[in-house]
Each structure stands twice: as structure tokens, then as C-alpha cells.
Amino acid sequence: MWKPDRLGPVPMYRQIADYFERRIVLGELPPGSILPPERKLAGQWQLNRSTIIQAYEELRSRGLIDRRKGSGTRVSLRKWEESPKPAVDWQVYTEQSSPPGSxxxxxxxxxxxxxxxxxxxxxxELSEDLIPMEAFRQLMREQPLTEPLGYTDPQGLYPLREALAVYLRAYRQVDATASSIFVTSGIQQALYLIARCLLRPGDAVGIEVPSYHYSSHVLPSAGLRTVALPADEAGIRPEELAGLIRKDKLRMLILNPAFQNPTGRTLCPDRRKRLLEVAADLGVPIVEDDPYGLAAFRDEPPVPLKAMDTRGVVLYVGSLSKIAAPGLRTGWLVGPEAVIRQLSAARQQMDMGPSVLPEWLSARFLASDFFHxxxxxxxxxxxxxxxxxxxxxxxxxxxxxxxxxxxxxxxxxxxxxxxxxxxxxxxxxxxxxxxxxxxxxxxxxxxxxxxxxxxxxxxxxxxxxxxxxxxxxxxxxx
Incomplete structure (x- = not known):
């Protein structure tokens, strides 16, 4: 007897809807057949009745059933008069790959x-009371939009890149220019483009474990292998890193050194310095994922790896999502010109460049007194x-x-x-x-x-x- 999988990746109401759709398409439930009452199915599968109602509503939206008060739920006659079966079985396409993530x-x-x-x-994300909505409203009232609403530079709106360069120097001790900054729709897009454009399927990438990057589907979806980096409660252990890089032929390290997700740990300055030395000596780039660095409880936030990088091994990515508003979808990457050019070209193929409105608002916010x-x-x-x-x-x-x-x-x-x-x-x-x-x-x-x-x-x-x-x-x- 079939029953929905409570631990499966697909919501139970959709499992139930898909189950009945398969039976209808295969002819097991011909047009006009009566489906079981909601209460009966809920009892049979030990589910809330609302789950069955949601499944039946899903079937109705697909045009597969009719629901009439007093006459129960029946397989639609009209649908199958038009076509004996769906023209395309989309289930086959969606089952060819598993949904991303845990x-x-x-x-x-x-x-x-x-x-x-x-x-x-x-x-x-921050609670609603910590999102600076009034600041955004005031900025939009006082400073009218002057940017054209055509396709913009795939590298990002120039005024935003200028504002980011000032912000990075003032708050993160990172020297950058508008030319070395690439604006993204959050850190996730930056990591996706790095995985797709700078690495090849089969390459090995070192990540912290536990880490958010383990749960994300970004790296496996690009065909990359992930290797757990040696770490303890104080973070990455640089003294063991060189051997691992050689053994597993690591092409890149992706780290979250400040208030790491999920542990909240911060890599100490001595380990940061040694980590940079090992990466530079072996020619392995580091992607520094820094969404939380400014969310420090003390007066001085931890200094980023990028601010200590004298040999050009760090790609620095950040975002306003965790410290301001995720809905702005404003992230950035700081790196060498060749990388910026490569990622900008790929970005243009994806979406013809970023949206002007959130970038314009982000630039105004960063340059205002509101931000501090x-x-x-x-x-x-x-x-x-x-x-x-x-x-x-x-x-x-x-x-x-x-x-x-x-x-x-x-x-x-x-x-x-x-x-x-x-x-x-x-x-x-x-x-x-x-x-x-x-x-x-x-x-x-x-x-x-x-x-x-x-x-x-x-x-x-x-x-x-x-x-x-x-x-x-x-x-x-x-």
C-alpha cells in the first residue's frame, strides 16, 4: 500500500497529488471515478485533513478533478474529453535530478x-524590526532616482561600486576600487559564478565542516568535489593544510573565517596569517565568505583575510543581506581584473546584468548617515x-x-x-x-x-x- 513519505524531500500534499495524478494518467482512476473522502484518507495515512485538502486543491488546479458539494470529489470528465493524457510528463524531467540541498x-x-x-x-536573517525600512523610505523620498532603467553594466552600477569601495576601506580595512568590485545578487550568486567560471568539474575544493557550504548545492551542482579542511574549535589548522592541499590536489579553499555559519567561531589572527602564507606558497586561492564580519558584539570586528593579503590570493565576497536587508539582494566580490571580467561576462549571459533599483538604493544607504x-x-x-x-x-x-x-x-x-x-x-x-x-x-x-x-x-x-x-x-x- 502506497503512503506519503514523511521524511522525503517533496511536501506530503504534493506527494499525494502526484500519486493520484499517476493513477489517473495510467487509467487506474478513469474519468468520473470518485476519490476517497478527505477524512478517510487523513485517517488512513495519519495526516491532518488540511494536507489532504491541499492535495486535492493541487489536483483541481491541474484540471484533473472536480469538487462539488454533496457529490464528492471526482476525476474530471472535461479534461479527458480534450486529451486522453498529458502531452508532456513533467514528472520524468523533474525526477532526473534530485532537488538541491538537504x-x-x-x-x-x-x-x-x-x-x-x-x-x-x-x-x-534579521527580524523585521531590525530592517531599516524608515531609512529606505526617507532615502527614496529625498533622493529621486536619476539612473536610467535600461540594461546596466554587468559588473554592477558604478555609483554602488564607488560606495562599496569607500565602505570596504572604512569598515573592513579592505582596499578596493570600483574597477576591482563585482556586484552580485548576494553571496550565493558570487559562489555560483566562481564554481562555474573559475573551476572545472572534478576539481577539489576545501571547505570547513561543519559549514553552510556543506549544505549548499552550489559546489556539487558544478561537479566539484568537496574536501573537509583540518579544523578544531579555533578554526582551520594551517599546520596541516599544506599536506592536505598536496594530497587531494585542492584547487581552491572556501572559508567563512568571521562568526562562521553555523558554529559562530572566528579564526584567530595568528592562524589567519599562517593560512595566507600556506595558500600563497602553494598557489591556491582562498574565497573569503564574509557576510557576518560586521555583526560583532565587541567594538572591533575581526580583520578580514583580504585586509591581510599582500600576495593576492583572496577573493573577498560580502553582502548586505545579514546586516541590513536580504531583499536588497546586494552582494559583492573583490578580486583581480581578470576574474572580474570573466564573471561579468558570465553574469551577462545569465540575466543581462543586475537590477538598477536595489543597487541604487544600496548605494544611497551605504553613503548615508543612516548606515552607521x-x-x-x-x-x-x-x-x-x-x-x-x-x-x-x-x-x-x-x-x-x-x-x-x-x-x-x-x-x-x-x-x-x-x-x-x-x-x-x-x-x-x-x-x-x-x-x-x-x-x-x-x-x-x-x-x-x-x-x-x-x-x-x-x-x-x-x-x-x-x-x-x-x-x-x-x-x-x-
Whole structure:
């Protein structure tokens, strides 16, 4: 007997809709056939009735069934009078490749999109009250758009690249010019273009484990091999790196050295210096992924690798998504002219260049007095939220959960006692209305979890911590 897979990558309502569509197309359910009542199916598969309703609505939108009050749900007569079967079986095309990313992470995102009353401690973004909406509104009122709305330079709007050069020198100690900056739609696009344009299928890339890059499908989708770099709680161990580079023939290193996702760790200055020396001596480039560097709880953010790079081995990528607003879709890459030229050409083939409006607004925001005030406010708020989350977790899970105290960033990385199943823990969390990301998403792991304190409000942090504790205990009992 067929039944939907609760742990599968496809939402259950779509599994059910696809199941009935296959039966209809194969003639097992001819036109006019009555489908089982919603309550009966919900009981049979032990699902909420709303899931069955959603599946039937999906079938109705595909034109496969008719739903009439009092007469039940039937396979449509009209659809099959027009055509005995669909002209193209799109299922065949979509099944040729698996959906990108971790199934657990897709499940978290699916639940977040439902808009239900959940505490979202999984999303990697600031809470709504920390997005500088009033600053954006005022900038748009006071400074009318003068840029033409035609196709723009694929390297990025020139005023934005100028503003970024000033910002990078002032806030990140990185010397750059408008010519050495390539604007992207966030860090993810920068990494995608690097993987596609600077590397070849089969190349090996060194990444931290655990890390976001393990969970991302960007590198495997380009046919690249990922190799775990030697690391401990203080970050990459440079003394072991040279041997690994030679052994695995690493072509590139991709690192997140400041408030790393998910651990929140920061690579110390001595290791940074030695890391740069090893990479330069062996001719291996480093991609420095720096979305969180300015989200420091102390006065002085960590100095980027790029600011210490005297031999030109670092491609530096950053973004406004984690410190301002992800909806701006403004990221950047700093690198040599040859790389900028190559990536710009590829970008033009993808989308004919970036959108003018968000780039114009990002340039105005970075050059305004609003930016510095906003940054100070965000850093204070993140520090308070992190302390609140740790306090609440200690109150509810004393002795059952330990975590590394972050000095910045958006995340708390915790280790749970007892070896709880990641899938079971997530299911229990969803039942109780709290979302988080199991540590196994970020690499081979035993019993870790990533909780975001940036996304929920202070009130929701207290509620979310209590719900998470309940979910952990329920999952531990089985």
C-alpha cells in the first residue's frame, strides 16, 4: 500500500497529488471515478485533513478533478474529453535530478513558507524590526532616482561600486576600487559564478565542516568535489593544510573565517596569517565568505583575510543581506581584473546584468548617515538577543545542552545530550511550532543544532526556547 513519505524531500500534499495524478494518467482512476473522502484518507495515512485538502486543491488546479458539494470529489470528465493524457510528463524531467540541498533543510523552509504561527529560529536573517525600512523610505523620498532603467553594466552600477569601495576601506580595512568590485545578487550568486567560471568539474575544493557550504548545492551542482579542511574549535589548522592541499590536489579553499555559519567561531589572527602564507606558497586561492564580519558584539570586528593579503590570493565576497536587508539582494566580490571580467561576462549571459533599483538604493544607504547608526543598533540588538537565548536555554535545558558562546554573528551552535535523531527532533519541533536547523545539515555531526537568535523577536526567543526544550524531551523519550 502506497503512503506519503514523511521524511522525503517533496511536501506530503504534493506527494499525494502526484500519486493520484499517476493513477489517473495510467487509467487506474478513469474519468468520473470518485476519490476517497478527505477524512478517510487523513485517517488512513495519519495526516491532518488540511494536507489532504491541499492535495486535492493541487489536483483541481491541474484540471484533473472536480469538487462539488454533496457529490464528492471526482476525476474530471472535461479534461479527458480534450486529451486522453498529458502531452508532456513533467514528472520524468523533474525526477532526473534530485532537488538541491538537504532534505531536512528543505523541510524547514517548507514549514517556514506556510506562514503558520511558528517561532522561526532557523531563518538566516534579521527580524523585521531590525530592517531599516524608515531609512529606505526617507532615502527614496529625498533622493529621486536619476539612473536610467535600461540594461546596466554587468559588473554592477558604478555609483554602488564607488560606495562599496569607500565602505570596504572604512569598515573592513579592505582596499578596493570600483574597477576591482563585482556586484552580485548576494553571496550565493558570487559562489555560483566562481564554481562555474573559475573551476572545472572534478576539481577539489576545501571547505570547513561543519559549514553552510556543506549544505549548499552550489559546489556539487558544478561537479566539484568537496574536501573537509583540518579544523578544531579555533578554526582551520594551517599546520596541516599544506599536506592536505598536496594530497587531494585542492584547487581552491572556501572559508567563512568571521562568526562562521553555523558554529559562530572566528579564526584567530595568528592562524589567519599562517593560512595566507600556506595558500600563497602553494598557489591556491582562498574565497573569503564574509557576510557576518560586521555583526560583532565587541567594538572591533575581526580583520578580514583580504585586509591581510599582500600576495593576492583572496577573493573577498560580502553582502548586505545579514546586516541590513536580504531583499536588497546586494552582494559583492573583490578580486583581480581578470576574474572580474570573466564573471561579468558570465553574469551577462545569465540575466543581462543586475537590477538598477536595489543597487541604487544600496548605494544611497551605504553613503548615508543612516548606515552607521543602523549598524550600531543591529550589533547591540544581536548581542542582547544572543544573551537572552543562552539564558532561556540554560533555564530549560541545564545539563542537557551545551553551546559555544558567540562573539558575533546570527547563530548559536549547541550540542545536545543523548544522541537524539535529527529528523525526529525536527518533527517534534514542527509539531510544537518552533523551527531550527539540525546540525547534520552542515556536515557529519552527532547531536548538534543551530538556533538563530537574529530572526525571532525577544518575546519569541523565550517562547521558542521553551518549545525547543519540549521537542527535545519528546524526541528523547522514543
Amino acid at each position: 532534505p531536512l533543510l528543505r523541510k524547514v523552509r517548507e514549514e517556514a513558507r506556510k506562514g503558520a504561527e511558528v517561532v522561526d529560529m532557523a531563518g538566516s 547608526r543602523h549598524l550600531l543598533r543591529v550589533r547591540r540588538a544581536l548581542k542582547l538577543k544572543s544573551e537572552l537565548l543562552m539564558k532561556e536555554l540554560n533555564a530549560h535545558l541545564q545539563g542537557e545542552m551545551t553551546f559555544e558562546r558567540p562573539d558575533g554573528g546570527l547563530y548559536l551552535w549547541g550540542k545536545l545530550a543523548g544522541g537524539v535523531s535529527a529528523a525526529r527532533l525536527l518533527d517534534e519541533g514542527i509539531k510544537r511550532g518552533v523551527l531550527f536547523v539540525p546540525g547534520s545539515v552542515f556536515g557529519p555531526d552527532s547531536g548538534h543544532v543551530r538556533l538563530t537568535f537574529a530572526r525571532p523577536s525577544k518575546k519569541d526567543i523565550a517562547v521558542g526556547a521553551a518549545r525547543f526544550a519540549e521537542a527535545f524531551r519528546a524526541a528523547s523519550k522514543r
